[in-house]
Amino acid sequence: MAVTCNTLLEQKFFKSIKLMAGASGLNRVISWPYVGQTASVADWVHGGELLFITGVVHETTMLPNLLEECISKKLAGLVVLTGNEYIKEIPENILQRAEEANFPVFSMPWHLKLIDVTRCIIDVIMEERQHSKNITSFLNYLLFANEESEAILINRASMNGVNLPKHNFITLIACDDKEHKLYLEENLCQEVKNYCKLQKIPCFTTLYGNVLILLTGAPTARRARKVMDSLEKFGSYFKEVVQENVFIAFGSICLELKSLCISYQEAKYTLDIVQHLPGKNCMHYDNLGIYSLLALINDDSKLEYYYRSKLEPLLDEEQTGADDELLYTLKSFLLAQNKVVNASKRMSIHRNTVLYRMNKIQQLLEVDLSNANTCLELLMAILIKEFLDHKQKYN
Structure with a gap:
């Protein structure tokens, strides 16, 4: 675990500090203790420091401005020496302002x-840093080392202080916001550890x-599957705490350490x-379905050629602005197992509207929607188009 103010409250030497x-x-997360010896500290800190002030430099009247600096610079906390002249x-x-700003x-x-x-505090930080290095090394x-000996891996885990249960798996988590990447990654590491501690999940990151990782x-x-279920909910937890989205991906559960690669x-x-999927933030490898095949095709132009060959007349209609809802209607109809009533409920529109659009779609595409293979090809084409559109937007 990274060293936080919570960590310090558990330390014996911190018991007298309230x-x-x-x-x-x-x-x-506390990056380092820092003793403030100037009226302003903004130019002397990077963020994450635990600031100590004695009052020798900072009079009581100066505390409001100092606190605002601490908040804006994202320090870990402020320790004020009290009970003196x-x-x-x-x-x-x-105290009220600090409470408002958490x-x-x-x-x-x-x-x-x-x-x-x-x-x-420095001793605790250095000990934690060494522990993190050991975990990263393991x-x-x-x-990445492709070690084939289970015994060697078990021995390395023990040497690095990693005590693993019998059934393990890898989860990857990535931030959605590229603008504040470094800040979010630091928060992501700590919030994953906080969440796992809250859920009583063993955690090595x-x-x-x-x-x-x-x-x-x-x-x-x-x-182990229940642990996966708990981790699926981490996205909502992170969104609530940090106000940002994350992507979560799960590998398979393994019995042997050598299978974790x-x-x-x-x-x-x-x-x-x-x-690259619209509306998706979390997925298991075992549930990729058709998308596992799409990812195997490295040439996006081939995928684009396929969906255009199936949907070109509808795409032309969208481009001219004649009708921008035909693709959506077709997808809803196919997902509703070609049932007009179910499609109308899915789209919250009248069944006659669905019938009208579907007649128009069949005329444009010149296809028979009673043919199962045709329906499968069209649904595949729509999914491929959505996959490529989202991929292009994300990149």
Whole structure:
């Protein structure tokens, strides 16, 4: 786990330091402790620092501006040394603002030695960083080294402090927003760990490129599938916490560690598909269906040729603006198993409207929709078109 304010509250040396406001922000990751010795700290921090102030430089009247700097620079929290001649207690308006911003503010007794507290925090951070390096080293070897010996992999897991259940699988998670990629990836790592801790799911993660790799599992295959079900809901959790969307892709459940490289490749393949599907954010490799075939065709021009050869008259109608609902009607009709009543309910329009459009579609395409093969070809063509349209838009 990354070091957060929550982590510090569990440490013995932090017991005398009291949380005053911003409990909702305790999961902020702490990059380093920083002692503020200038009136303004904005030019001296990168974001993620836990700021300590003694009051020697910062008078009580300066705290509102300092707090706003902390919030805007996305610091992990603010620790104010109190009970001395400088700052006897933290003003109520500071606590109210911190609570509004979900920004942790702590009160630290003056008699505690600042050097001891910051040194202990650094020790915790360095220990966590080493643990993260061990996990990353193990995952890199597990997924990319093509090791065929199960015994060697089990030994490496033990050496790196990775204790795995019997049934494991790989999940890949990627952010949808490319503009704030770095910020989101840092938040994504921490929120995945928070979520897994909340759901009591074993969690080993590493970032590879801009994708989070998550290794997890359960003692039985049935419980592993339940873990998958829980992880499917992570997208909603992340959307609520960070206000951003993520894509989630699952590989198969494996009994042997050496098979997890296959689970990773499956998840990677699935992630590429789900990122190019309209309305999809989560998918399992086992449920790819027709899209697993589409991804095998590297030449998009061949796919485009196929759907145009089947749908060209309808595409011409859309391009001229004569009717932009024919493709949608055809898809709804085919998905409703060629039943007009079901299609009208699906589209929330009158059945006569569906009949009118379907007659027009059959005239334009010159096809017999009572033929099962024809219907299959048309539905395939529509799905291919949607797949390529979304792929082009996403890229």
